[in-house]
Amino acid sequence: MSLDQEIYRQRRQKLEQLRELGEAPYPHRFERSHALAAIVEQYGAKDAAALEQEKVRVKIAGRVLTLRPHGKAGFAHLQQDDTRLQVYIRQDAVGEHDFAIWKLLDLGDWAGVEGWLFRTRTGELTIHAEKLRLLAKACLPLPEKWHGLQDVERRYRQRYLDLIVNPESRRVFRLRDGVVRSLRAAFHERGYLEVETPMMQPLAGGAAARPFTTHHHALDLTLYLRIAPELYLKRLVVGGYERVFEINRNFRNEGISTRHNPEFTMLEFYEAGSDYRALMEWSEQLLARVAREAAGGEKLQFQGRELNFGAWRRLSLRQAVCEYWPAAAGAAPRLEELADAAAVRRYLDAYNRIAAPGERYSPIDAAQQPSPGEQIVALFEAVAGDELFEPTIIYDFPLAVSPLAKSKDDEPDWVERFEIYAGGLEIANGYSELNDPEEQARRFRLQAEGEAARVDEDYIHALAYGMPPTAGEGIGIDRLVMLLAGAVSIRDVILFPLLRPEGVEREDQE
RNA sequence: GGGGCGGUAGCUCAAUCGGUAGAGCAUUGCCCUUUUAAGGCAAGGGUUCUGGGUUCGAGUCCCAGCCGCCUCACCA
CATH class of the missing domain: 2.40.50.140 (Nucleic acid-binding proteins)
Incomplete structure (x- = not known):
C-alpha cells in the first residue's frame, strides 16, 4: 500500500x-x-x-x-x-x-x-x-508547508493544490480579477455596452489562424470555435450600438508556448466616430489606469526591469525597422527606401545573410512573404518585436497584412492600424475599420485566393447597410496580466492551461 | 514537428568514478497547557517515469517510449 x-x-x-x-x-x-x-x-x-x-x-x-x-x-x-x-x-x-x-x-x-x-x-x-x-x-x-508545491506540472494539473499552498498563485489570479474589473469599469464609464457574440461560428473569421472544428448533431453542421469576435461585433455597430465591447475566449489551433495558450481571453471593443488615432490616445490612458488599479501603480517590475505604463513611445512600423536594424546586417534602411519593393527585397536579403536558425536573428522565408508589405512586417517582427520593452505603440501597417483595416488617405498600400508592445510582448492590435463593403469584398476574395477559405458574405451584406466610421481594438488579457503580475509564462496567469492529459491513450497516432 | 534539459519517499531535495538509495518536512506511537519551519524520544515509508539493453553489479551508461520545462518553427 x-x-x-x-x-x-x-x-x-x-x-x-x-x-x-x-x-x-x-x-x-x-x-x-x-x-x-x-x-x-x-x-x-x-x-x-x-x-x-x-x-x-x-x-x-x-x-x-x-x-x-x-x-x-x-x-x-x-x-x-x-x-x-x-x-x-x-x-x-x-x-x-x-x-x-x-x-x-x-x-x-x-x-x-x-x-x-x-x-x-x-x-x-x-x-x-x-x-x-x-x-x-x-x-x-x-504538499509540504514550507516549500509549497514546486512541480510546475502539478501546479497546472492540480491548480487547487497550488492555490492552497502557494500564496503567489493566489495573488496572480486576484490581480487578474482586478484587471478585468478595472477594464469593465473603464468601458462602462465611457458609455460602452458589454455584449457576447458567438463562440461557435459557421465561418471562423476576423483573424488568420487555424480554427478548432466541432459539430452540431441536430443541425448536422460543422462549426468552428471562434478565432476572433471581430466580425460579429462590427455587425452590432451596423445595428446601431455605437460602443460595444466583449471580454471572452478565442480559440486558435496552433502551437503552445510561454505566450500562447490554445484558448485565451481577448478584450475587443469598437467605437463609432473614432479612428485609430483616438484609440491610440485612449489605449495609453486605459492601460495606465489598469496598471494603477490592478497592480498598484503605473511603474512595475517585469523581468527585472522597470516597465512604466505612464511613459509611452510611439513609432511607425517602418521607423521601427530602421531604428532596430542590426548593425551586422549593414547600413540600416532609410525610411523612404521602404516604399520601393526592390529595396525592401535587398534589405531582406541583407538580413538573411546574418540570420541563422536558432540564433537571435532567424531567417525569413521570402517565398512565404511575397509582397513588400509582408516582407517589411517580417523584418519588423524579426528585428524589433522582442526588443520593445517599454510600452510602445507601433503604427501604420501594410495593407497586405490588414484585410479589415481602412487605408491611409495618402498611402493606399498602408492602413490605419497600430499594435501595442510591452515587455517584449504584443498585447494589442487596433485600427480604423474598413467600412466600404465592396472594398471589403475585394480584400476577402484576394485573401481567399488559392485557399479554400470561404468569404463571410453576411458580413459584407451587413456593411452594405452602412457602418459609421469606426475604430476597434483587441487587447490580449492573458498577456496584459502577465505584464502586470510579473509572470514569465502565460500558463501562470491561466487557471487551467491546456496540458496533454496523463495516462490517456492518444486518439490519432501518426 | 526540430533541438536542449529534466522526472529519486506524500512534498522539497541529496546520492562522489557504475558498488548496500539518504535528509528535512509530512505520517505512526509516546511525552508536552503561549507555540509559530514548536520541541523531545522511537518507528514505518522506495516499481529511482515506463520498457528494453550493456555489466559480476545501473538512480547513474546506451536505445525506445511517456510527461513536463526551455527554445526554434507555426502564429494578422
Whole structure:
C-alpha cells in the first residue's frame, strides 16, 4: 500500500472515530460571524489590553495549514481566502469532547472555531477557542508547508493544490480579477455596452489562424470555435450600438508556448466616430489606469526591469525597422527606401545573410512573404518585436497584412492600424475599420485566393447597410496580466492551461 | 514537428568514478497547557517515469517510449 493510500485509510478511519463522538463527518452548514480577513482588518491593530477588555466573540472557518499540539493544548493556523489566523485551543477551555475533535485534526482539514480574540505572548492575534468542529476532512495530504508545491506540472494539473499552498498563485489570479474589473469599469464609464457574440461560428473569421472544428448533431453542421469576435461585433455597430465591447475566449489551433495558450481571453471593443488615432490616445490612458488599479501603480517590475505604463513611445512600423536594424546586417534602411519593393527585397536579403536558425536573428522565408508589405512586417517582427520593452505603440501597417483595416488617405498600400508592445510582448492590435463593403469584398476574395477559405458574405451584406466610421481594438488579457503580475509564462496567469492529459491513450497516432 | 534539459519517499531535495538509495518536512506511537519551519524520544515509508539493453553489479551508461520545462518553427 502506498503512503497516500495509507494516509487516506487512516483519515477515513478518523471520520469513523468522529461519528463515535456523535459528530457528523461532513456537516451541512456552519454559520460564520466573520471572514478571517474581516477579523484582521477590524482587530489587527488592537493591542492585548484592548482585546482583553472587549473580549470579541467570533465564529470562523478555515483550512488547517499548521498544527502545533502541546499535550493538552495547541496552536493551529487556519486559512480562508488570502488570510491566515492563529487559533489557540486548550482542553480546559473547550472541554473533553471538542478536544477529542482537535486530536483528530489533520493538516488540510476544514475546521470551524468559535471563541474570543486575544494576543499571545509573542503578540500574535489569535482566537482562544471555546468550540471546535470539523467541517470537511482532507483525506489526502497537502504538499509540504514550507516549500509549497514546486512541480510546475502539478501546479497546472492540480491548480487547487497550488492555490492552497502557494500564496503567489493566489495573488496572480486576484490581480487578474482586478484587471478585468478595472477594464469593465473603464468601458462602462465611457458609455460602452458589454455584449457576447458567438463562440461557435459557421465561418471562423476576423483573424488568420487555424480554427478548432466541432459539430452540431441536430443541425448536422460543422462549426468552428471562434478565432476572433471581430466580425460579429462590427455587425452590432451596423445595428446601431455605437460602443460595444466583449471580454471572452478565442480559440486558435496552433502551437503552445510561454505566450500562447490554445484558448485565451481577448478584450475587443469598437467605437463609432473614432479612428485609430483616438484609440491610440485612449489605449495609453486605459492601460495606465489598469496598471494603477490592478497592480498598484503605473511603474512595475517585469523581468527585472522597470516597465512604466505612464511613459509611452510611439513609432511607425517602418521607423521601427530602421531604428532596430542590426548593425551586422549593414547600413540600416532609410525610411523612404521602404516604399520601393526592390529595396525592401535587398534589405531582406541583407538580413538573411546574418540570420541563422536558432540564433537571435532567424531567417525569413521570402517565398512565404511575397509582397513588400509582408516582407517589411517580417523584418519588423524579426528585428524589433522582442526588443520593445517599454510600452510602445507601433503604427501604420501594410495593407497586405490588414484585410479589415481602412487605408491611409495618402498611402493606399498602408492602413490605419497600430499594435501595442510591452515587455517584449504584443498585447494589442487596433485600427480604423474598413467600412466600404465592396472594398471589403475585394480584400476577402484576394485573401481567399488559392485557399479554400470561404468569404463571410453576411458580413459584407451587413456593411452594405452602412457602418459609421469606426475604430476597434483587441487587447490580449492573458498577456496584459502577465505584464502586470510579473509572470514569465502565460500558463501562470491561466487557471487551467491546456496540458496533454496523463495516462490517456492518444486518439490519432501518426 | 526540430533541438536542449529534466522526472529519486506524500512534498522539497541529496546520492562522489557504475558498488548496500539518504535528509528535512509530512505520517505512526509516546511525552508536552503561549507555540509559530514548536520541541523531545522511537518507528514505518522506495516499481529511482515506463520498457528494453550493456555489466559480476545501473538512480547513474546506451536505445525506445511517456510527461513536463526551455527554445526554434507555426502564429494578422
